[in-house]
Amino acid sequence: MRVKLQQKEFYQGIQTVRKAVSSKTTLPILSGILLKTEGDKLKLVGTDLEIGIECFVNTQVIQEGAIVLPAQHFTNIIRELPNEEIILSAETSNNTAQIKCGNSQFNIHGSPADEFPLLPEVESGTKLTIEQQRLKKIIEQIKFATSKDENKPFLSGGLLLLEDETVKLIATDTYRLAYKENTITDKQGELTKAIIPNTTLQELTKLLDNQEEKTKIVLTDNQILFKFSGISVVSRLIEGQFPNYKQVIPDTSETEIVVNTQQLLQATKRAALLAKEDSDIIKVNFNEDGLIITSNAPEIGQAYEEIPISLVGQETEIAFNAKYLLDALKVISDEEVTIKLSGPLAPGVIKTKSEQEYIYVIMPVRSA
Amino acid sequence: MDPKQILQKDLNQLAPVYLVYGDNYLIKEFSEQFISTFVNQEMKDFGCDLITETSEDFIYKIINSTQVMPFMSDKRIVVVHTTNLFSKKMDRSESLIELLDDFPKTTRLLFVSFKKPDKRLKLYKKVASIGEALEFKELKYKRLDDWIKNKVRAEGLTISFQAIKLLESTFNNDLQRLDTELEKIITFVGPTSKKEINKQDVAKVISKDQLLKENAIFDFVDAIGKKKNSQALNLLNQIMIDGGSSKQILGMIARQIRLMLQTKSLYRKNLTVKQIARKLNQHPYPIEKCLKQSKNFSMDSLEEGLEELHQTDINLVSKSNPELEMELLVLKLSQLGQ
Known part of the structure; x- marks a missing residue:
């Protein structure tokens, strides 16, 4: 194999697929990146068998071929090279590669390309498209609510529900639940349900761009493919039964308030500074005159925050884990949010004004 | 109290906190039964938390989880699987005691301790005073x-x-x-x-793995007793490959030699095998075997043997080749006089 390509573009490509390269693996080949010429492009692939990322870099192919190079050293070398033309050549007989750029030259040992696992072909399945920025937003608004509990693997991802004209993504760690709904227009296929691993959601938000360009999604029984800007991400799905989230979202409420998102976010952040160590509990009073947040760390002191609100229904008070409240407020871009409550014992609900779109349910804690 | 009685209780009659310890199988089984009895199965994921001692923020997780209000049930069930919480003082256990002092009425907590609790620890005392600590004795x-x-x-x-x-x-x-x-x-x-x-x-x-492994070590000490060099070395090699530690093997040899020495000296006082066995708190069978083997050694050489063991023990911690030290020991023991 012998190819010529630009350092900047090459490094970007490596960075993209590097995210799927596993750091701890029992299969040494997986700590490498596959480089393969395809037409007039160089294909880069990284995988840890859970998630696989593939992307293409423009090159001038002089001789076709393929090799696997150790991700860590290879990335470091390309990163440090000047933004000039790189000549990469690989010798399959002894699995070594030579990188030349300006006056620098590196020889590194690699592995044969045919030992590298093939990414699963995800072609037939349920298909749909969605703009990159919209998908990015959907994922960002729910991913933080996924569970880290190893005992409940089915909660360690986001539940994707595909209906005829809507896509829903839901995540919960059983202390809070985030639900995001959005419209789709071109769904084809029968499959409606999948749990996407948290790591895949994390990588997707890093890779997805804030642009109108569409992402193609293909869902099969145990895999999901995302294709956008020349990048393909294939991920395995999580097996198991996601809990019935509908039961968790209350449909009635006794108190309803509207509050400025930023004001609430800032006030909560400040109050959390004096929340009791190890519990992060803040108390929130909802009165006609305003919303009052208090926190109390017995050995340090107390905090008091007041924000104007408009309230309909009964006055009430409730305690939350400040962290859970902040997580949601941080990802809401609407100027105002609606909070619905039914007393201090029932879950609180945060909704964005654009009704139905984003729902965040948060379990109250004991207000000591 | 009998654990079964706890499972027959009404959810609202439960003590705020329970601690179970003892036989690992039985406590795990109890923890499963506790969850299936007291947690609304339909809302299991939201009404019950199983926390295991794997991450650093383990205590934070317990505190956080117990404070959350129950969902579609009167009580929230939190089950904690722990190894160290009750057996040694941990960094944040004070916070746990604080939590227990003012425990949420809406939560029921079950600690499953895989190590025997240290009853002097404050945390244990606290749990026992506001709840119950139950031992699941090993079955015999x-x-x-x-x-x-x-x-x-x-x-x-x-x-x-x-x-x-x-x-x-x-x-x-x-x-x-x-x-x-x-x-x-x-x-x-x-x-x-x-x-x-x-x-x-x-x-x-x-x-039969376990059987074979256990027998190998007995065959090995027997081979030493019978001064069968090559057999002893072969078995030693096998035991070390299977992951036997040199310290452990040394302990077994020491036990055997000490037993031979004790048997021999008691036998000289005209005690019968049965009497010796009772005196040494052993089964007669190994004593009989020891007595036979002890004829291969004089009293002095057995004492010498113990000194060799002592030296090997020192070498094991001060030198770097345990296999070699053990092999040398076997050879030295076989040269002890009759």
């Missing part, structure tokens, strides 16, 4: 027999007394192991065969 004798019988009966089969004894002598009271082996045996005879499981069935199916 008749209770172990009954446990095996019940396991088999639950599958619609019966088991002979000899078969039970063979299982017990092979796996002691390791219930986890017995459970797996019984499952194999039941699959082997056929769950619908309605037959009585006999000793032969058991012997055919059970895993």
Whole structure:
């Protein structure tokens, strides 16, 4: 194999697929990146068998071929090279590669390309498209609510529900639940349900761009493919039964308030500074005159925050884990949010004004 | 209190906190039954938390989880699987005590401790005072027999007394192991065969690794006693490959030599094998074997042997090749005079 390509573009490509390269693996080949010429492009692939990322870099192919190079050293070398033309050549007989750029030259040992696992072909399945920025937003608004509990693997991802004209993504760690709904227009296929691993959601938000360009999604029984800007991400799905989230979202409420998102976010952040160590509990009073947040760390002191609100229904008070409240407020871009409550014992609900779109349910804690 | 009585209680009658410890199999089983009895299965994921001592923020997780209000139930159930919480003082255990001092009325907490708790620890005292600490004793004798019988009966089969004894002598009271082996045996005879499981069935199916491993170390010390050099070295090699630690093997040799020395000196005082066995708190069979082997050594050389062991013990910690040290020891012991 012998190819010529630009350092900047090459490094970007490596960075993209590097995210799927596993750091701890029992299969040494997986700590490498596959480089393969395809037409007039160089294909880069990284995988840890859970998630696989593939992307293409423009090159001038002089001789076709393929090799696997150790991700860590290879990335470091390309990163440090000047933004000039790189000549990469690989010798399959002894699995070594030579990188030349300006006056620098590196020889590194690699592995044969045919030992590298093939990414699963995800072609037939349920298909749909969605703009990159919209998908990015959907994922960002729910991913933080996924569970880290190893005992409940089915909660360690986001539940994707595909209906005829809507896509829903839901995540919960059983202390809070985030639900995001959005419209789709071109769904084809029968499959409606999948749990996407948290790591895949994390990588997707890093890779997805804030642009109108569409992402193609293909869902099969145990895999999901995302294709956008020349990048393909294939991920395995999580097996198991996601809990019935509908039961968790209350449909009635006794108190309803509207509050400025930023004001609430800032006030909560400040109050959390004096929340009791190890519990992060803040108390929130909802009165006609305003919303009052208090926190109390017995050995340090107390905090008091007041924000104007408009309230309909009964006055009430409730305690939350400040962290859970902040997580949601941080990802809401609407100027105002609606909070619905039914007393201090029932879950609180945060909704964005654009009704139905984003729902965040948060379990109250004991207000000591 | 009998654990079964707890499971028969009403959710609202439960104490705020329970601690169970003792036989690992039995406490795990209890924890499962506790969850299936007291947690609304439909809302299991939201109404119950199982927290295991794996991450650093383990105590934070307990505090956080117990403070959350229950969902579609009167009580929230939190189960904690722990190894160290009750056996040594941990960094944040003070926060846990604080939590227990002012425990949420809406939560019921079950600690499952895989290590025997240290009853002097403040946390243990706190749990015992506001709740209950229950020990699941290891099953022995008749209770172990009954446990095996019940396991088999639950599958619609019966088991002979000899078969039970063979299982017990092979796996002691390791219930986890017995459970797996019984499952194999039941699959082997056929769950619908309605037959009585006999000793032969058991012997055919059970895993023999443990038996072989345990025997190897006894054969090894016997070979030393009989001064059979090459056999002893072969067995030593095998035991070390299987992961036996040199310290452990050294301990077994020391035990054997000490036993030979004690047997020999008591025998000289004209005590019978039975009397020696009683005096040394041993079964007569190994004593008889020891007595035979001790004829290969003089009293002085046995004492010398103990000194060799002492030297090897020092070498093991100060030098870097345990295999070599052990081999040298075996050779030195075989040269001791009669």
